[in-house]
Structure formats: C-alpha cells, structure tokens
Amino acid sequence: QAETKKIALVVKALGIGFFEAANKGAQEAAKELGDVEVIYTGPTTTTAEGQIEVINSLIAQKVDAIAVSANDTNALVPALKKAMDRGIKVISWDSGVAPEGRLMHLNPSSNPLIGNMIIKLAADNLPDGGDVAVLSATATSTNQNVWIEEMNKVLPNYKGINVVATVYGDDLADKSYRETQGLIQSHPNLKAIIAPTSVGIVAAAQAVTDAGKIGQINVTGLGLPSEMAGHVKSGASKSFAIWNPIDLGYSATMIANDLIGGAEAKPGAELKMGRMGTVKLDDKNEGAMADPFIYDAKNVEEFAKIF
Amino acid sequence: MKLLLKNREMLLVVAIIALLALIAMRFPPFVAPGNLANVYNDTSILIILALGQMAVILTRCIDLSMAANLALSGMAAAMLNAAFPGLPVPLIILTAVALGAALGSINGLLVWKLDIPPIVVTLGTLTIYRGLIFLLSGGAWINAHQMSDAFKALPRTSILGFPLLSWLSLVIIAIMVVVMRRTPLGRAFFALGGNPHAAVYTGIDVGRTRFLAYCLSGTLAGLSGYLWVSRYAVAYVDIAAGFELDIIAACVIGGVSIAGGIGSVGGAVLGALFLGVIKNALPVINISPFAQMAISGAVIIIAVAVNARAEKRKGRVILRKAEAAHG
Amino acid sequence: MLQDTTISRTRPAVALEGISKSFPGVRALSDVSLSLYPGSVTALVGENGAGKSTLVKILTGIYQPDEGTIRVDGAETHFPTANAAAKAGVTAIHQETVLFDELSVAENIFLGHAPRGSFGLIDWKKMNADARALLSRVGADLDPSVRLRDLGIANKHLVAIARALSIDARVVIMDEPTAALSHKEIHELYELVDRLKADGKAILFISHKFDEIFRIADRYTVFRDGRMVGEGLISETTQDDLVRQMVGRDVGQVFPKQEVAIGEPVLTVSGYRHPTEFEDINFELRRGEILGFYGLVGAGRSEFMQSLIGITKPSAGAIRLDGEIKVIRSPAEAIEAGIVYVPEERGRQGAIIGLPIFQNVTLPSLSRTSRSGFLRMAEEFALAREYTARLDLRAASLDQDVGTLSGGNQQKVVIAKWLATRPKVIILDEPTKGIDIGSKAAVHAFMSELAASGLSVIMVSSEIPEIMGMADRVIVMREGRIAGRFERTELTAEKLVRAAAGIQEAA
Amino acid sequence: MADVQTIARHIPDRLESRGARLIKSWETLLVAVALAIFLVNSFASPYFLDPWNLSDATFNFTEKAMIAFAMALVIISGEIDLSVASIIALTSTVMGYAVQLGFDTPALVMIGLATGLLCGAFNGLLVTGLGLPSIVVTIGTMSLFRGLSFLILGDQAFTGYPASFSWFGQGYVWWVFSFEFCLFAALAVIYGVVLHKTNFGRAVYAIGNNQTAALFSGVRVGRVKFVLFLLTGLMAAIASICLTARLGSTRPSIALGWELEVVTMVVLGGVNILGGSGTIPGVVLAALIMGMVTFGFGLLNVPGIVMSIFIGLLLISVIALPILYRRFRGRRSH
Numbered sequence A: 001q002a003e004t005k006k007i008a009l010v011v012k013a014l015g016i017g018f019f020e021a022a023n024k025g026a027q028e029a030a031k032e033l034g035d036v037e038v039i040y041t042g043p044t045t046t047t048a049e050g051q052i053e054v055i056n057s058l059i060a061q062k063v064d065a066i067a068v069s070a071n072d073t074n075a076l077v078p079a080l081k082k083a084m085d086r087g088i089k090v091i092s093w094d095s096g097v098a099p100e101g102r103l104m105h106l107n108p109s110s111n112p113l114i115g116n117m118i119i120k121l122a123a124d125n126l127p128d129g130g131d132v133a134v135l136s137a138t139a140t141s142t143n144q145n146v147w148i149e150e151m152n153k154v155l156p157n158y159k160g161i162n163v164v165a166t167v168y169g170d171d172l173a174d175k176s177y178r179e180t181q182g183l184i185q186s187h188p189n190l191k192a193i194i195a196p197t198s199v200g201i202v203a204a205a206q207a208v209t210d211a212g213k214i215g216q217i218n219v220t221g222l223g224l225p226s227e228m229a230g231h232v233k234s235g236a237s238k239s240f241a242i243w244n245p246i247d248l249g250y251s252a253t254m255i256a257n258d259l260i261g262g263a264e265a266k267p268g269a270e271l272k273m274g275r276m277g278t279v280k281l282d283d284k285n286e287g288a289m290a291d292p293f294i295y296d297a298k299n300v301e302e303f304a305k306i307f
Numbered sequence B: 001m002k003l004l005l006k007n008r009e010m011l012l013v014v015a016i017i018a019l020l021a022l023i024a025m026r027f028p029p030f031v032a033p034g035n036l037a038n039v040y041n042d043t044s045i046l047i048i049l050a051l052g053q054m055a056v057i058l059t060r061c062i063d064l065s066m067a068a069n070l071a072l073s074g075m076a077a078a079m080l081n082a083a084f085p086g087l088p089v090p091l092i093i094l095t096a097v098a099l100g101a102a103l104g105s106i107n108g109l110l111v112w113k114l115d116i117p118p119i120v121v122t123l124g125t126l127t128i129y130r131g132l133i134f135l136l137s138g139g140a141w142i143n144a145h146q147m148s149d150a151f152k153a154l155p156r157t158s159i160l161g162f163p164l165l166s167w168l169s170l171v172i173i174a175i176m177v178v179v180m181r182r183t184p185l186g187r188a189f190f191a192l193g194g195n196p197h198a199a200v201y202t203g204i205d206v207g208r209t210r211f212l213a214y215c216l217s218g219t220l221a222g223l224s225g226y227l228w229v230s231r232y233a234v235a236y237v238d239i240a241a242g243f244e245l246d247i248i249a250a251c252v253i254g255g256v257s258i259a260g261g262i263g264s265v266g267g268a269v270l271g272a273l274f275l276g277v278i279k280n281a282l283p284v285i286n287i288s289p290f291a292q293m294a295i296s297g298a299v300i301i302i303a304v305a306v307n308a309r310a311e312k313r314k315g316r317v318i319l320r321k322a323e324a325a326h327g
Numbered sequence C: 001m002l003q004d005t006t007i008s009r010t011r012p013a014v015a016l017e018g019i020s021k022s023f024p025g026v027r028a029l030s031d032v033s034l035s036l037y038p039g040s041v042t043a044l045v046g047e048n049g050a051g052k053s054t055l056v057k058i059l060t061g062i063y064q065p066d067e068g069t070i071r072v073d074g075a076e077t078h079f080p081t082a083n084a085a086a087k088a089g090v091t092a093i094h095q096e097t098v099l100f101d102e103l104s105v106a107e108n109i110f111l112g113h114a115p116r117g118s119f120g121l122i123d124w125k126k127m128n129a130d131a132r133a134l135l136s137r138v139g140a141d142l143d144p145s146v147r148l149r150d151l152g153i154a155n156k157h158l159v160a161i162a163r164a165l166s167i168d169a170r171v172v173i174m175d176e177p178t179a180a181l182s183h184k185e186i187h188e189l190y191e192l193v194d195r196l197k198a199d200g201k202a203i204l205f206i207s208h209k210f211d212e213i214f215r216i217a218d219r220y221t222v223f224r225d226g227r228m229v230g231e232g233l234i235s236e237t238t239q240d241d242l243v244r245q246m247v248g249r250d251v252g253q254v255f256p257k258q259e260v261a262i263g264e265p266v267l268t269v270s271g272y273r274h275p276t277e278f279e280d281i282n283f284e285l286r287r288g289e290i291l292g293f294y295g296l297v298g299a300g301r302s303e304f305m306q307s308l309i310g311i312t313k314p315s316a317g318a319i320r321l322d323g324e325i326k327v328i329r330s331p332a333e334a335i336e337a338g339i340v341y342v343p344e345e346r347g348r349q350g351a352i353i354g355l356p357i358f359q360n361v362t363l364p365s366l367s368r369t370s371r372s373g374f375l376r377m378a379e380e381f382a383l384a385r386e387y388t389a390r391l392d393l394r395a396a397s398l399d400q401d402v403g404t405l406s407g408g409n410q411q412k413v414v415i416a417k418w419l420a421t422r423p424k425v426i427i428l429d430e431p432t433k434g435i436d437i438g439s440k441a442a443v444h445a446f447m448s449e450l451a452a453s454g455l456s457v458i459m460v461s462s463e464i465p466e467i468m469g470m471a472d473r474v475i476v477m478r479e480g481r482i483a484g485r486f487e488r489t490e491l492t493a494e495k496l497v498r499a500a501a502g503i504q505e506a507a
Numbered sequence D: 001m002a003d004v005q006t007i008a009r010h011i012p013d014r015l016e017s018r019g020a021r022l023i024k025s026w027e028t029l030l031v032a033v034a035l036a037i038f039l040v041n042s043f044a045s046p047y048f049l050d051p052w053n054l055s056d057a058t059f060n061f062t063e064k065a066m067i068a069f070a071m072a073l074v075i076i077s078g079e080i081d082l083s084v085a086s087i088i089a090l091t092s093t094v095m096g097y098a099v100q101l102g103f104d105t106p107a108l109v110m111i112g113l114a115t116g117l118l119c120g121a122f123n124g125l126l127v128t129g130l131g132l133p134s135i136v137v138t139i140g141t142m143s144l145f146r147g148l149s150f151l152i153l154g155d156q157a158f159t160g161y162p163a164s165f166s167w168f169g170q171g172y173v174w175w176v177f178s179f180e181f182c183l184f185a186a187l188a189v190i191y192g193v194v195l196h197k198t199n200f201g202r203a204v205y206a207i208g209n210n211q212t213a214a215l216f217s218g219v220r221v222g223r224v225k226f227v228l229f230l231l232t233g234l235m236a237a238i239a240s241i242c243l244t245a246r247l248g249s250t251r252p253s254i255a256l257g258w259e260l261e262v263v264t265m266v267v268l269g270g271v272n273i274l275g276g277s278g279t280i281p282g283v284v285l286a287a288l289i290m291g292m293v294t295f296g297f298g299l300l301n302v303p304g305i306v307m308s309i310f311i312g313l314l315l316i317s318v319i320a321l322p323i324l325y326r327r328f329r330g331r332r333s334h
C-alpha cells in the first residue's frame, strides 16, 4: 500500500472565510484521492515572514507538495526554492509567487476577465455613467493589484464611468469601513464602490448602509455569498462576483497531486483537476480555473448556505 | 493647578481647531457639523478606551492588553449572538462587559498579588488573550449576516439625531469625570501615581487601587469590544490589532504623564479626538493614505515634547522666594 | 522606672506595650513601651536612627509591629492600615513630607477622608472651605485650591500639620514638625500645641531641639538604639541629663577634631551665581582645612555644592584649583580635577542599590582599575578592600548588594567610593545625616584624619554641634546667599542661628 | 560591641563559589526549560532532530535575537526601544531604494547601517537631549519610521537585490551553519563581553540601578544612553540586512510586530524590565527557547497564534515562579 502523500495548503492567514472554504474543497479532494493528507496551515496575520516560518516547518516535515496563496510575490521565493530543492512540488494559487518560486500558478480565473468583471458589475447598474471608487485590500496584495491594473486597461470601454479614487482597507474591517466613509465624504457624487476583496466589500456595504446611502451608492466587487447575503437583501449591493473558493482549493490540491504523481509543469501542459477537468498552462506556467460567477438577489441565498 | 491643566487642554483645543481649519482649507465639507458629528462618532470607541487606559497610566502602570481584551470580549459577544440570535442584546453587552472586567482583573491580580511589572504582565496577557480568541473561534470570522439585526443596530440607533454610540461615549466621559474628580477611588489614582510612598500614609492600598484601575480599563475594553464588533459588523482574531498603541498615544497626546499621577479626563478625550480628526481627515484631503502613519508618529513625538516642556519642573527658586519674603 | 502618681491615675489615651520591630538587618525597636495621656505633651528624644519614626509608623498603622500590643483607651487594637489608626483617633505629622505635589492643598489635607456630599461624592466646596479654616488655624494663609508643588518647603510643612489636624483625633503625633519652619511659624506651632493640650488631646512630640522640648513638653521618653532608656517629667530633668541618656556616653567624644596646620589655598570660588538658586558666592578653601557650611534646610547649600561638580549649571563664576582656572561641566570632569562631592541624599544620589559593594566603590575610579576599557576584577576588589577597611565597614562580603547594609554602613561605602578617587577636595553634604552615633563618630574621626593628611574638606551640615565640633571655619548661607563667615575661635551657636535665620543682632 | 569596633575585620570578596552562584542563577532555570522543550520536541516530532531542519529553524530567532542583545542593554539601563521593528522597515526600504539607484552590495550594507544608526540617533537625541520618556518617544518613532517607509514605498515593493546581497540571509558559512547563525553567535559573544567585562557594561548597570547616583559618580549618563540607542538602531539595521536578504524584497509591513517579540525575548532572558539587572547568556537562552517553541509547534502544524499563547504564559510564569517561590520560602522561615 502506498504511503499517504502530504499536501500542504498554505493560505494568506487563518480564519478568513474564503480560505476556510478553499480548505473544504481541498479536504474533498483528499477524500476523493484516498491516499492524500491535506495540511491546512498559514500565519495568523497576512505577513510574508509568517508564511516563511510556516513553509520552513513544512519543509522540515518533508511534505510532498506545497500549494500557497502568497502574501508577497517575491519574499517567499527563497523559501519555496529551498522547498523545491528538497524535492517538494510547489504551486501557487489565488495569489501568486514569482515564477522562480513555483512550478505553476493557478489563477482562480483569468486576470483580464476579473478586471473586466468588476468594472462591468459597477457599470451595468449605471446606465448614465458616474463616479466610482476602488476599495482594495492591502497595498501589497498581488492579485488585487493585478485586477485593478486590468480593470484600468478596459476602462475606456465603459463610457462615462470615472474611477475617482483607489484606497486601501488593508483587509481590516475597521480600516476599510473608515476608508469607505472617507470616500463617501470626499466624493459626494459617488455612484459605486468596487471592492475586489471579500473583507473590503462587506465593510464598504456596512459603511454605505450606516451613511444612509443605500440606493445612491452601489457596492460591488468580489465577495462571499454567505457574507454578502444580508447586504444584497438590504440593497447596499446589487450584485457581486466570486469564483467558487471550494473549487479553487479542490483544484489546487488535485494539481499538486498530479505533480507528485510525475506530471510536469511546463508551458502548454495540461494538468488534471479531478471533477474540474484540466487546466492548460500558458507560457508563464499559469493557468486559470474558471470564470467568476455573479451573485445577486436571485441566487445569493442559495449559495450563502454553501460558502 | 487648574490654570496649568486648563492651559494644556486649551492648547489641545487650539491645536484641534487649527487642524480643522487646515483641513477645511483643502476640503470644506469636512467641518460641516454633520461630518464633525460623524468624526466624533467614529472616535467614540477610542475615547472610551483612552479613558480606561488613563486610569491605569495614572497609577504608574500600563495596559498593553486593552485591544486584545476588546477583541476577545467582542468575539465572545459576536459568537454568543451568532449562536443564540434570540438572546437579548443587553444581556450580550453585559456578558462582554463582564468578560472584559474579568480579563482586566487578571492583569490587576498579577500586578497586585505577584508584583510582576505591569508592562510584562500586559505584554503576556496581550498575546494570551489574542490567542484565546483564536482558540475560541477556531480562527473563523463572524460576519454581518451571522449577527442579529438588533445586535448590529444598537450603536447606530439614532437619538436626537446622534447615534447611540456617540451618546454612550458622552455618558462614559461624564461618569469618568465624576469618578476621577469626585470619588475617593479616582483621587486615589492620582495620589498613588503622584507619590506611591506617601499614598500608603493616607490609607491608600496601592496594590488594590491598581487592581481596580485594571478592572476599570478591562470593563471599558469589554464594552468597547461589543461596540466595535457591532459597529463594524464583523469579528475576527485580529480586530483592533495594534490599537493599544493608538490608545496610549491618545493618552500621551492628551497630556497624561506616562510616569503617573498627571492627567485629566478632558485631556484624554481631546487627545483621542485629535487622533480621530487626523485619521478621518487624511483620506478626504487627498493626503496619500501611506502618509498617515508617519503623520501620527510625528504628532505623538511633538505632543510628548510639548507636554514635557509644560511639565518641566520649575527650579525651587530660592533667591526669588527670598526677595518675595522680604519685599 | 520612674512612676508619677498624678498621671498614672488618668488612663492613657493610647499605650504601647512591649513593641518590637525589625527590618532586614536592623532591629529598629526592641520591647519598647510608651503611654500618651490626654492633655499632656510627651517628648520623644533619641539620636538619629534610634527608632522614633518607626514607632510613629507603628502607631499610625503604616508598619505592623513584630511583637507587642497597642491599647486605645485600655482596649487592645490593631491598626492594619493608616485609615484604621485615623478612625481610632490617632493622627500624625510625619517626618518625611508625605504629600502629593500634583494635588491641591485642600486635597492634600483631606485625601482619604474628604467630606462627602450627595451620593457619597466628594464635596469640593466643603473641602476647600474646611481646608481654609484648618490652614488659618495653623497660621497659614494659603489658597486651598493651589497646587502643592507651587509651595515652598515651609508651607508644605504647614499643610502637613493642617492634614494632621483635619482628623478629629485625640492623639496627635508630631515627628520633627519644626525642622523646616521659620521662627514665626514655630511660635504659631507652639500656640497650636498649647491649644490642643487644652482641648485634652494626647500629644507625642519628636524633636532634636532641646529648647523646643523644654518649652512645650510635660513628659519625656528617651530612645537609644531601639530601646527605651529613660522617661520622666520634663520639670525634673535637665538638658545635659537628656543628652547623656540619649547618647549613652560623653558628647565630647563625638567630634574628635585634630589640630591641623592649615596650608595654602587649594580651591578658590569667585562670583558664583545661578539665576534662581544662589548668588555672590565667594570663598577660598585651604589645605588641611575643614570648612563648615551651615544653614537652615533649603538655604541652597546643596544646590551650590552641586554646581561645583557640574550638576547645576551656574550662570557665572569661576573656580581655581591650586591656582589654575578649571571649567567643570560634569561630575566626571570634577572627579578628574580632584573635586568630589558626597551627596546628601544617600539613597537617591549616593549608593547604587542593586550593585555589590565593590562595584559601588570602584565606579568613579574605573578608569584606574580597568585596562583599555576592560574590567579587572582583582584590581577592583583590592581597591574596594583598601578603602572599606579604612572606614571600618561591616559587611559579610564585598560582593554583597549595598542595599542589604545598614544606613551607616551604606554611608561608609559612599564615602569610600569618593575617597578611592584620591581627591584634593572633598565636599561632604550632611555626611552624618541618618546614621547612628557610632558610625557618626567614625565619620568624624575620619574627616579629621583626611584633613590631617592634607585633604581639604567642605562639610555641609545643619547640625550645630557637628559644625561647632568639626569646622575650622564656618560659612553660613541663607536663601541662596552667604549670610555670615566665622572663624572657629569666634563661633557660638547663637551667632550661627542668627545668621542662618536672618535675625539682626539683639540690641 | 567594643571588640568589634577595635578589631579590623577582614571582609571576604565573595561568600559563594562561582559554581554555587551559577546553580542559583536565572540562566540555570532557563537551561532547564530549554532542555525540557528540546526533549519534548524530540519526542513529539520525528523531524525535529535533523541538522538541516534545526539549521532552518534558527532563522526563526536569529534576527530577533540580534536586536534583543542591544535591547537587553537598553532595558538594563532603564529605558526601552519599541521602534526597532520600524527601524528594520525603514532601513530595508532605504536599501531597496538604493538598489533601484544601482548601488552594489557593500554600498547597500553601508547605507543600511547608516540608516539604522540615524534612527537610533534620533531616538537617542529625543530621550537624552530632551529628556523624554523612552517608551513614549519610541511609540512615536515606531509610527514615524514605518510611516516613512510606507510613504516611500506606498503599494510598491522593492526587489532586485543583487545575488551577492542575498548571501546575508541565505548563505551558509560551513555545513549547516548559516551566516545569520554565525553572526548571531559572534554578536552574542561581543555583547556578552561588552556588558559583563567592560567599563561601559558596568556603567549600563549603574545607570539602570540608580541613574542619579551614577551621574554623581562620574558616569556620563547621557552619553551612555545615547550610545545604547545608537546600538539598537545599528542592530536593527543588521537584522534588517539579514531579513531583507532572506526575503529578497522589501515591503513596508516587513517585521511587523517584532518589537514585542524582542522585548518578550529579553524579559524571558531574565532582564528586569525596570532596569538594573540581566545577562546576555540569559537572552541567548531565551532566544533558543523561543526558537525551539516556534519550530516545535510548527512541526506539529500548530498555528502561530497558539504558540504565542504558550510564549505569553511562559513569560508570565517564568517571572512569577521565582516570586512565588521566594514568598513561599519566606512564609516557611517565619
């Protein structure tokens, strides 16, 4: 009988709903595979040093694979390189690390698609155009920055939509809340707030509700149905998008298992993702899982029970 | 005595007005009464916490665990609400306050009965309390949708046009004024901080008084825990992480002497407001959010330097005393 | 023991029986008994460290006795806290000013028993009014709302006295209440004591000033080394008798002054002034001389002496050492130049409690015992042994924390520390303050030896006998200025007191 | 009484032998704790006793310990420096900026050290020059220094450090001994000598026990304290070089929260937070203990925050135990 393979799912920080859901998917994959044990771990605050400490202890335990959602694109590279030197398969998912530090990166969805999606969600509810603002996570988070960049690229396609400010809530509820208050203050004509982060979107919706601006300012972006259900119901958010974090955790685990099994991550390769099918790697060894899915008053209740 | 205290508080009032004027030049709507009320509301929790911290600092101690206490009490309140949505909110608040007081009393007991230096005690309990939140919640967040509407609504309830949170902080300021000025306990805080040795001669039990100061700061932290969690409608391990330093900074800016014995309710409130105005203003006057931290740091340093100037002991003036006596 | 029939018939208001109290290394009180009678003033006398203040603290609930009982009106009681003693009607003016600089005068008076108004809250209006009344009773015209730190030392003492009176007591204890008071205030205090006596209060009065004791006391008790060695009626004793009981030997022995040939000037101070503390200080100090500096507490002597070693910055003035002008900006430079200052506050400025004896001794001389910045323990022990032996230090080992030594021995360590720097000029600020009679004699003998060996000594002292016994010349300071200069031959206690208090020569 | 006065007594240098003092010392307690943790770890995880794993684990504490040495001196002198983690951030940012300007490794190191020294000098000046309480000053500079780093970097990161630079954080001197570990060991020796064997170290103790008396005794109190703040700045800069080299990138949030961990390490090492006592061997042991606890828990995949509970409990109990013990003994002897 083969020994159980150990796959570590390293997240940005423990306790965040999105990652808890990803863990659910990873456990599902482990059960399906039978001979895989998933170690769900991560630092308690979203710092690179914390993740390095975690990665070092995973290397010491001689895990077979590490799948990481990185707090910092570059800072993890030395530690992850060391892991690869010791024969550990390393992939990144959700938030990526620089190519030298991993075999492949699994994007939840393609970055241009997400960038387009978040601005589209805002624009769809603004037929006459208007001012919108972005509330991001930490200024250092890789994925948010990429999405905002992609969003700005397609901005000219949306006539009349002005992005008036980009602020950072650091993925802290209170800071996001205060930043939103600031936005409401300084931009009296604000029509929408785009928060491509699950912490920020909830805080922004709360701040808009408290300021009595429901109906005037629409909060949208990326969030979890379970956390956003109330705000969709109240009208603070008309719609938002997210990919399924359970699927993401599931896919990352499956890919890691495939790599342990001998598959090679190179441009053009197709890696197996169990029930999610396969992912095809591009020239940067990156692949995308699926399109983001839109949630609104019609379907949010149903998904809120799941994640 | 009053004059000098008044002076220091006046100085802060002037500083805050100057600050508001400066902000108004860049962004006039900031000083609209409605917005100022918002800023006050946003600073309410800091004010409440700063008052608790002040009591502790007055007795020559320090409470680094206040923010962790807040987070733990807040998480407990949120989890209680999530688990039993039917539970009356006042009961939940009471639980949070009691838990906060209990956590504060642990600090107090360690300082009182074991004579461990306060900074070590609260440094230790800071990490322990944070860790307990993780153990309690398993690291999971409690989100808005898990909280009952009544739970979230309380601090937002509007009375005479102002949210209850603002009123609550005003009530606590009033209570603290009375406690600090007109109860033996409040006076004992000042006396003991000014001269712990002499305090014994006046029948003040130094250890017990410090214990009570910690209970007070813990109670206020517990209350703030509920307020924080319901106001921001979310609870997780890291809420208010690092906030202990803001609390201490508010006290220091407000002229509370870190060496104990000197401070006032008015000063602490103004110190908190000063920080609150800066925090709220920076995002709207288009100063890079990244400058925020550097500015608060500079403000703290300037405030300490100014306060130290004001505090600097005048010489005993043997000569002038002689002249006065003869003249 | 002496028995007096008239008094023993009235019951004592408070009686102490067989009280003992030890501190680590010191037995402060052993088996003392003392009774205080209504309407009577008992004087408690004894040398420094005899245990007087310790007894006061036991009577006021600050210390707990190791053995013995306290009776109030015949009933045995305990005073676990200061409040308990106050409730039982025992109040005290303590020797240390146990006041709060940051609080108002009124609050200093009423802290712990402030008048309460509605809801049990402190009634500030009443407190200020009551404070004003009490202050006028002790003859102080102070605003009760002013902050204490803005008062001078004498007014602070008056506040302390008012505080003692704010408790409706039947036993009033005064531990050296006049130490910092001026003439006028002292007389007002006497009248106050008379009034209290007439009101039937029992009074315990502690003082080192005999004129005072004979002026107001009815009875006396003498302590020596923590024991009661005598008691009786003031009317049946004399000053000499009291001193003999206190000291337990001839007083002359205490000041073993050697005759030394005075040499050339070593230190010349000219035009020293400080904007607020002192001005116009000029004098010279000669080889082998002991120059006494006398003055009342707060006369500015310490402040001036500290300016000589660079702690207080003078605004003008110059020092010549052996004829050469020296600029001294820090104690380190002073030590280098050969001027050392043995500070008056032993605990705060002298001994470094927490460090062992030998490290205390060698601290200012490290440049001599070390080599290129690295410590050499053997040299340090040798130096420490040499100087502690010369002062006849009593200790278990040189590695012992100075904090564990008795006050007198701590003072010896401090003096050894400065001597080890091999100075030319040594300034001793209240060198025998708070040390026992044996050590005092040792310090005096040693001071004499120092002078004989060619050192120049400045001795700051507030004790007239010490000044008269030891000094070759005396400079009297008052309120930051020199108020008189006296040669040994023309020295009288009266001249010193007059100069220090600024009283004109009697007509 | 009389005979005592006449016979000059010989006072011995020390009462207890070196061995006896060693056994009663705090360090002995720490060695016992360290051994216990080592044993528990060895049994709890099969991966613990592996030279390479242990070597990797040293990175958990070496950088913090370097700062802890200087911090120990500052705390013994009765002050505290809470800005160290922010100095790391600012130093790292300035070095990152210098990289963008094309400086090479030796220049980067010099620039880093200079930045640390400047920060230390700023703290030192405020504390000794203006006489402000160090705890408040450094709470202020803690925000200021990291704030400056946020101001410079914003949402950016500096990367592209030269390959030779990364050796400071990733290089090995010999076999499993990393450069960082060797530097840690060397600094431990240097600080041990400075604190325990030099006049400067003696001055630090004297100031910590009684600043006024030290001043009266000719110790240049202001100068010594200023140097101590310079040293913490310098050590923070050295730690920053190692950490930056190890991460290969600079973000303003680098080393967030380290100040409390460093203080914890120092206090756990037996340094009295109120000043006056403490030793470098104690700090070294505390660093090892904290490193082993973190690593041991890490091997069991226990979240970091649970480890911090353990460290917090360890901190309080290690300080409370001797107090309780003394009290218990005192009660029995009565």
Ligand SMILES: Nc1ncnc2c1ncn2[C@@H]1O[C@H](COP(=O)(O)OP(=O)(O)OP(=O)(O)O)[C@@H](O)[C@H]1O
Pocket (backbone or CB within 6 Å): C023, C024, C026, C027, C028, C046, C047, C048, C049, C050, C051, C052, C053, C054, C055, C095, C406, C407, C434
């Ligand atoms: N808290 C204490 N700890 C240790 N020793 C003490 C303490 N208080 C007093 N002593 C010692 O007890 C002895 C008696 O001191 P006490 O203050 O009672 O003397 P005193 O008679 O009041 O002297 P003085 O005339 O100088 O005021 C002294 O040797 C003193 O050093």
Ligand SMILES: Nc1ncnc2c1ncn2[C@@H]1O[C@H](COP(=O)(O)OP(=O)(O)OP(=O)(O)O)[C@@H](O)[C@H]1O
Pocket (backbone or CB within 6 Å): B316, C151, C152, C153, C154, C156, C295, C296, C297, C298, C299, C300, C301, C302, C303, C344, C430, C460, C461, C462
């Ligand atoms: N206004 C005051 N408030 C508090 N303490 C005072 C005041 N004035 C003087 N003192 C105290 O009285 C003592 C003597 O003051 P200072 O040293 O300046 O004068 P001095 O002439 O040297 O007196 P001494 O005879 O005690 O040496 C000091 O311990 C000082 O702290």
Ligand SMILES: [Mg+2]
Pocket (backbone or CB within 6 Å): C052, C053, C054, C095, C175
């Ligand atoms: Mg006394």
Ligand SMILES: [Mg+2]
Pocket (backbone or CB within 6 Å): C298, C301, C302, C303, C344, C429
């Ligand atoms: Mg003096």
